[in-house]
Amino acid sequence: MEADQSRLLFLLFLFTWRLSPEVAAEVQESSDGSAASQKPVSLTDVPATMEFIAAAEVAVIGFFQDLEVPAVSLFHSMVQKFQDVSFGISTDSEVLAHYNITGNTISLFRLVDNEKLALESKDIESIDATKLSRFIEINSLHLVTEYNPVVLFILVDSGVQANGKAISFFKLKESQLPALAIYRTLDEAWDTLAIAEVSVEHVQNFCDGFLQGKRLRENHESEEKTPKVEL
The missing domain is CATH 3.40.30.10 (Glutaredoxin)
Known part of the structure; x- marks a missing residue:
């Protein structure tokens, strides 16, 4: 047992x-400078989406058929919270079809074990910041x-x-x-x-x-x- x-x-x-003071200052400056302007990468075709996923240790992509759903703004807020995760967003019909997306979906791609995890439409309808944050945090752990x-x-x-x-x-x-x-x-x-x-x-x-x-x-x-x- x-x-x-x-x-x-x-x-x-x-x-x-501890980092050296010089390196720590560079890291802090880099972080502060990019946080405010960081946005999900717009993925407009299949090759770009495949390249985006392959280049990131952890990639989170919002596949949305409708950008007016509340989950879209929630998804954008996660970009600022998880700055070590690559975020992308796509509404392109060919991209959604390539990944077998039939409704609004948030997917996490993990490079280390080629894992793909997803929150489907039924989950997204009731999603809040805490649940989405937990989904990303748990599944992006090294x-x-x-x-x-x-x-x-x-x-x-x-x-x-x-x-x-x-x-x-x-x-x-x-x-x-x-x-x-x-x-x-x-x-x-x-x-x-x-x-x-x-x-x-x-x-x-x-x-x-x-x-x-x-x-x-x-x-x-x-x-x-x-x-x-x-x-």
Whole structure:
């Protein structure tokens, strides 16, 4: 039973790595300068759309037959939120036919595993910013390159701006890094452990405790609710 459960686990090592002041300034300047003007790329034919998808690690395309539906403006708002994702939009009938689009659809193309995921018309009719954001965020996460049948290990560098989503998901602050985080897809349970040193013993004990139902995070949350007293 434990073997089956462990195959559904993701173990992440989150650490801090600081950019040099010069590089950090360039990254910030680039980000600030492009954010305000960033828009979905208009895809007007099949070759351009295929090239757009092939060139992006993660591409999100809004295939719309009707640009007056509320989901269109919602789609545009996502462009500013996910600046590490390539966004495109198309109303061209040949493009929609090529991708078998029969209604308004938002599709996510992931290059690393050639995966295509879509929100169909029935989903889009009731979509809101939270649901669309979650769809993009979850499905655009970087996948590991090596697979271990016991646990999937992922290294997360907090110095990379795009990785901030993973850090915030586990409610960790920079002062708490480096840390281990574990996530089980079966029931979306997760836990974290701040560590000063990574060792086989620390990782093994953390994983074993999680599988046995011991949640350090629950203890941390109860501590946070207790008023802090200055010494």
